[in-house]
Amino acid sequence: MSELLQIEEPHPTRLAPPTWQAFLELGFRPLYLVACAWGIVGVALWVYAPGAITGQMPGVVWHAHEMLWGFVVTVAVGFLLTAASNWTGVNPLHGPALGAACVLWLLARIGFLVPGSVAFGLASACELLFQLIATVAVARTIYGRRSRRNYGVPVLMAGLALTNALYLWAAWQGDYALLMQRFHTGLLCMAVVALLIGRRVIPFFASRAVAGLELPTHGASGQWQLGMGGLAVLFSLLHWTTPQATTLAIAGLLALWQLVAWRPLAVRKVPLLWVLYVGYAGLAFGLLLAAVQLGGGVARAAWPTHLIGVGGFAMLIIGMVTRTALGHTGRPLKADRSMVTSYLLVLLAAVLRLAALLPTAAVLPLLHASAAAWVLAFGLYLWRFVPWLIRPRADARGGTPVSVALSRSSKTTR
Numbered sequence: 001m002s003e004l005l006q007i008e009e010p011h012p013t014r015l016a017p018p019t020w021q022a023f024l025e026l027g028f029r030p031l032y033l034v035a036c037a038w039g040i041v042g043v044a045l046w047v048y049a050p051g052a053i054t055g056q057m058p059g060v061v062w063h064a065h066e067m068l069w070g071f072v073v074t075v076a077v078g079f080l081l082t083a084a085s086n087w088t089g090v091n092p093l094h095g096p097a098l099g100a101a102c103v104l105w106l107l108a109r110i111g112f113l114v115p116g117s118v119a120f121g122l123a124s125a126c127e128l129l130f131q132l133i134a135t136v137a138v139a140r141t142i143y144g145r146r147s148r149r150n151y152g153v154p155v156l157m158a159g160l161a162l163t164n165a166l167y168l169w170a171a172w173q174g175d176y177a178l179l180m181q182r183f184h185t186g187l188l189c190m191a192v193v194a195l196l197i198g199r200r201v202i203p204f205f206a207s208r209a210v211a212g213l214e215l216p217t218h219g220a221s222g223q224w225q226l227g228m229g230g231l232a233v234l235f236s237l238l239h240w241t242t243p244q245a246t247t248l249a250i251a252g253l254l255a256l257w258q259l260v261a262w263r264p265l266a267v268r269k270v271p272l273l274w275v276l277y278v279g280y281a282g283l284a285f286g287l288l289l290a291a292v293q294l295g296g297g298v299a300r301a302a303w304p305t306h307l308i309g310v311g312g313f314a315m316l317i318i319g320m321v322t323r324t325a326l327g328h329t330g331r332p333l334k335a336d337r338s339m340v341t342s343y344l345l346v347l348l349a350a351v352l353r354l355a356a357l358l359p360t361a362a363v364l365p366l367l368h369a370s371a372a373a374w375v376l377a378f379g380l381y382l383w384r385f386v387p388w389l390i391r392p393r394a395d396a397r398g399g400t401p402v403s404v405a406l407s408r409s410s411k412t413t414r
Helices: 028-048 059-088 095-111 117-144 152-173 176-209 219-238 241-261 271-294 302-328 337-355 363-389
Strands: none
Touching (some): 028 059, 028 302, 059 176, 152 176, 176 241, 219 241, 271 337, 302 363
């Protein structure tokens, strides 16, 4: 992981022209772009134009699916495709193959909005095929290069695809209770992925951004955390509420302990770092709240869902899609005003969305304000980063991806 996202300071003079080769060079480029754009569309439709959601999945069912698998998981796939390239020296998916996967993803988004069971079936097939392609590509790369430290990553990606399939099947059957249970299982699976990514990149990024700051990687506690998270997903599938609550509480407490050990006050003046710390804290508290909710202490599952989803995932996402995109497009690792503004807007969106869950007369204004902050945040991201995502690296480093085909002599252990 030590190679992840290292760059040299670039000295660009002017932007190179956009090229398809650059845009489809690594998974983060098209997938960050389309995921953040869809994050805007998905929230805007749900809050401001729910009548436009006319597909097989009714409003809240569509909203839950698109925010988790259409937005959050897509960003994670883009990150993991890119990280796997750094871990192994082999690019899992690029060029026309990556472009074809993105077309499948786009067809799924359109199909889920079109009325009728045929459109729903085709959209489901496109979505699951997109996830299968990404999972197989990462698995071939990691297992082919014997990157043993990362053997669990394709398993987690397969778990995200499986929970998606289970959710879509429940939606097809019209079983709302089962559908929400499948959603929460998928949410937990994504939380395990987010904890794994956060635990790896946060100390790595921090130790390189703050002089003299050495942070623990939490290898031992991370294994326990991964185990507890995996068990929570299993118990969710089995409907074992008490064991699920216990494992969620342990995973959340471990995340808080890790966060404190990472010395958050030391990074308070570095926006590229504190945004990740805030997201990791949101995820930790969300898991603890989920445990309390399962134990009957919180009546509405919407509380932990939105704390994990907006306070955790979204904060981590806006931090990761800026930090990693800066690194991989060859630009200085420094957040400008537009990036910091987008961080604050996502944080504001999270606070307002949670406030909208309170039983007050201001529910609708708070929901609309939260959606507006969200749309502005990711709109700012796209405004700043789209010109960079579609162009070659600013530092002119070679960008030709390594072929995924493995020769016997190229296999290494990492």
